[in-house]
Every structure is written in structure tokens, then in C-alpha cells.
Amino acid sequence: MNGPNSAPLDTRVVIGSAVLRNPTIAASGCYNRGAEFGAIVDVSRYGAVTLKSITRHPRLGNDMPRIATTPAGMLNAIGLQGPGIEYFLTHEAPKLTSVPTAVIASVAGFTVDEFADVAAAMDGLPNVVAIELDVSCPNVDREGECFAAEATSLARVVEAVKSRVKLPVIPKLMPNVADLKPIARAAQEAGADAVSLINAVRGMVIDVVRARPMLANRSGGLTGPAIRPIAVHAIWEVAQTITIPIIGIGGVEKGSDALEFLFAGATAIGIGTANFRDPLVHVKVTEAIELEMQRRGASSVGQLTGLAHPGFAGKPGARGAPVATKETQA
């Protein structure tokens, strides 16, 4: 174990076959390839950046307004605007070589086949080390129920994608479900290499002058610090259910938030909305994790994972969180 004054800390984390230089990951939809943020901060200090979710067909997205500000958060309904996979492959994928860190591709779809086909097309692109599945979209084969809302649908997507790609596959779970545990378990059993959680929380703002919902899409996804406790609890629950790594996402904007996520059972930390306010957030989070490693004499980030769970054994190298301990409901 490293003492407080020893050699450089090893901040690497492992997600399936992917090794990230540190546990910070720019969340999907918030960072593109990092080119815009690269003009003002050092994007290479991110362990990975996640691309905006790509669908099979081009999508113009939702009408305006797409954003409303909320207490300690924001509501967005972009509507998966994007060029579609073909255009992405010819025009945008070649630019991935210029991303100064690892890339996680994100796939969204409305059918199982769409996920599998688009994910297969992303497999092997330059710099891409893993594929995240934005399974919060409505499943057209099941009357619009979200894939992430139901264990069987989710398992089918994960299995289909796993059978087509070599890279680690990471379904991204959403918090708007009765019980996350069976869904996370289904993801693991279907072969997922990790899970991301949480996606944005469904919400609405009403303009009291017009007496209409503020967003053209009416509802949107709430993100930012407002959702952080929801994310911490989701990570906590899922960490007790599965053994694959968890990428914790939702409202992280400073070092102690990231520590909450790690201690709840996350292996890596996704950061979305906070980049908008503080483009240096990833550097601050990494430095806070390094400091905490020194303080606790941890030689790897993994030794911080799951520390808040009762009965945590501190197994070096293990993801940390004990599996199938007694229920700890709030």
C-alpha cells in the first residue's frame, strides 16, 4: 500500500477490457468529442469521454424550447438529435483519433436490432474502448415502454449487442423504475461488462404565464446536483446486487460528490451537467480522489469502491461492494 508520501498514485480503473487513466468519464450528450471544451480546458484529464448517443437514422430532435433551468439542476429534452450511424461513420468517426483520451461510444435505439446494428458499427472505431447503451428510449415493439424499465427487454438488448461486439458493453439504467435491482441483475446475467447509472430523471416545468409546459416536448430529463441523492441511492442498491463495475452518474460537481459515488459502490464517475458550470470539474474530482487515496493509504481507486457498505472487506482490486448482503432500504 502507498503511504502518504509515496510514488505517483495509480488512478487507473478497469471496465471490462477497457483501462481508463482515471475514474472520471464525461457523460453522454454533454461533451461531444470534447473539442468545444478542449478550447478552454485539458480534456486529456478525463479518463474517458462518452459520445452523444447515436441512432440508426438521422434525427432532428425535439422542437424548442429544449432546456429549462430548475433549482440545482436543468431539464432537457433534446430528443436524440443526431446524424444517424452512416453519416457518423463517414464524417465524425475519423475525428475520434484527435480525442486526447479514451472514447466510450453511446448507442440509442427503438428496437433490439437497432441497438445491435449500431453497436456493431461502432465496434473497433479509433479510440473507442467501450459501448454504452442508452436504453432509456421507448421500445416500439413494446408499446413504447423503455428498454431500461423492464428486465426482459433490457436483457434482450444486452444479449443482442454482446453477440455482435467485442468491446465492453455498458447498459445505462434509468432511475424511473419501481425496482432497479432485478433490472441490474438482468443486465449482468445477459453479459453486460458494466452498468452506468443513472440517466436523467423524468421531470416537468410549467410556465405559469402561458400555463403550458415550458419544454416543447412537455417533459424532459432532470440533471445536475438536484438528482445526486437519487444517483447515490441507485448506486448503493445496485452495488449490493451485481458484481460488474458501476459507472455512477448524476449530479457530481465536486470531489466529495465523487467520493460519495465511490463509497456507494461506483468504480468510475460520470460527469455531465457540471461541465457546463465548471469545465475544470474533472480535474478537481480526480485530484480529490487522489487525495482521498493518500489519506486512506489506498493503492488503487478500487479500494475506495463500496467503502460505505456495512461489512465492506476492503478487498484490494475487487470492485469492493459485498454481493447479496441484507437489504438496506431507506
Next chain:
Amino acid sequence: MPTTSPQLQLATITSREYRPPGFWCVSIRCPDIARTAGPAQYVALDLPGGFAVRLPLGIFTVKGDDFTVLFQEWGERTTRLAHAAVGDSLTCIGPLGNQFSPPKRSGHAILAGGGLGVAALWLLARDLRAHDVKANIVIGARSADRLVGVRDLARHGFDVEVCTDDGSAGFAGTVVEKVRALRRPDVIYACGPRAMLRALCDHAEREGIDCQISMEETFGCSLGTCWGCVVPVRRGSAQGTSYPRASEEARDYDLARVCADGTVFHAKDVVWV
């Protein structure tokens, strides 16, 4: 339309001035922004308090190392800024966005500002004065007490005409009506409420006048990554992003990000839906 490279800057509030009935002009010391800002550019301010996203405000005036922002207390972030103390520090990202382009040759310009839209016109007036362009400035508001920025704009020596919807000061009518009544310019520059911009664009199109407008939307990132602030633009126009079309897509336009591709757009490119 030129752009500059934005920077993340530490800045200090140097003065604050209340302008009844609810406007504020706050001065911020940030040499890199004050010295490089161009017409219609804006800053994204991070304020103390639990805000998830930055507050975008137009860069109004500059003087030495300081720039000012002119704003209304709309909601929590603008209220927070209005009540910040002189000496408080904050971070700014800026200058952001593209700029109004000066006319190719010295000609005649009309600068039209509705409400707080005047905030986008001061730097433009400064630059047009330096380029020897003749200009009329038209500033409008609902009523006399809500006219703001008139004295600041007048400082550049151009004629400033005010209009009010209720006739309580200057021309009784809208900015658009006033612009129509003036001599035909070579170019119209405008910033203000959406309805005003749309009417001005229609007028400019009909008359074949070059017209540049600075637009506003609710911003998320302010940097061009989230696609939350888009406006529909003519297919193939330089500022938009053109994707192939899905067969079921009925909307026949491209999208441009107000924050990064704008805020300034040519009237002929904007699609009003």
C-alpha cells in the same frame, strides 16, 4: 462572421448600478474579455449559489479592463448577480459567440434594439463609428420607463430614436414601424424579442436589405455541446449543421446552435417555425 477563442477567466465585480424599474448594469473586471469582445458577443457567468448552469449575458459596454452587463431580474441567477457585492469574484467564460459583421463598405446602417436587446448594440455602434459607417439607432420598449441603455448608446454620437408601444416617449409604435419609416439602409442589425426580429427579417427580405440578427434561447452548456439552444435555419446555410434526412422527417430545415454558431444569424438563413 468572426469568432474569438473563449477563455475561462477569473473576474471581479467592480460596480453595480440599479436602473429603475428593474434593470441592473454591473461592471466586471476581466481584461482579456474586455479587450477582445466584439459586437453581440456574450459571457457565461458562474455565480455563487446552487445553480447548475451558467448565466449567459450579452457584453454591453467595455472600458479599459472592465466590461458591463445590462440585465433584468428575471429569475434566480440574474437576481443573484444583481445582489452580488462590489469586490466579489466569479468565473466567466468568454467572449462567446460570433459577431455582427461590419458592412463591406462604409454605408448606412440601422441598429434596432428592443428592450434589453440594446445590450448587443453598444460595441457595434463603437465599431461602426470607427469604420466611418453612418448609422441610425432605434431603441424600443413597451413604455418610457422601460427604455434602457439610450444614454449609453448615444455616447457614440449617432442619432438615437426611441419608440414606445404606448407612445409615452418618442415615436408611438414599434421598432419595426420606426425602421420602416426611416431611409432605406444598406444593413439592419437587430437584437430583441422574437416577434420584433421576425418582423424585421420579413421587412429586410421584402426590401432586399442585408439584415443580421442576434438571437436568444435558453442555454445549457453555452459552448456548443448540448444542442439545447438550436434555431431552425435554411437547409445548407453555412451556420447550420446539415444531416441526411430520415424518410419520415417532415421538417425541412437544418439546425444551428445559437450559443456557438450564433448568436448572430443572417435574416435570409433563419426559418421561423
